[in-house]
Amino acid sequence: MGFGNRNFGGGFGGRRSFDSGPREMHKATCADCGAECEVPFKPIEGKPVYCRDCYQKHRK
Numbered sequence: 001m002g003f004g005n006r007n008f009g010g011g012f013g014g015r016r017s018f019d020s021g022p023r024e025m026h027k028a029t030c031a032d033c034g035a036e037c038e039v040p041f042k043p044i045e046g047k048p049v050y051c052r053d054c055y056q057k058h059r060k
Helices: 052-058
Strands: 026-029 036-039
């Protein structure tokens, strides 16, 4: 049963590959400035979401 050097599990740790097309965007409201924005993930209630400008301020 030689599997060779195949990479089972998606190649990128199960993450979406780069050639799979456009990401699904979700509407959100920035927790800092209140601006409406779109993010590439589904926002979770109780967890802050920031627009691009405010996110840069919060990066460590």
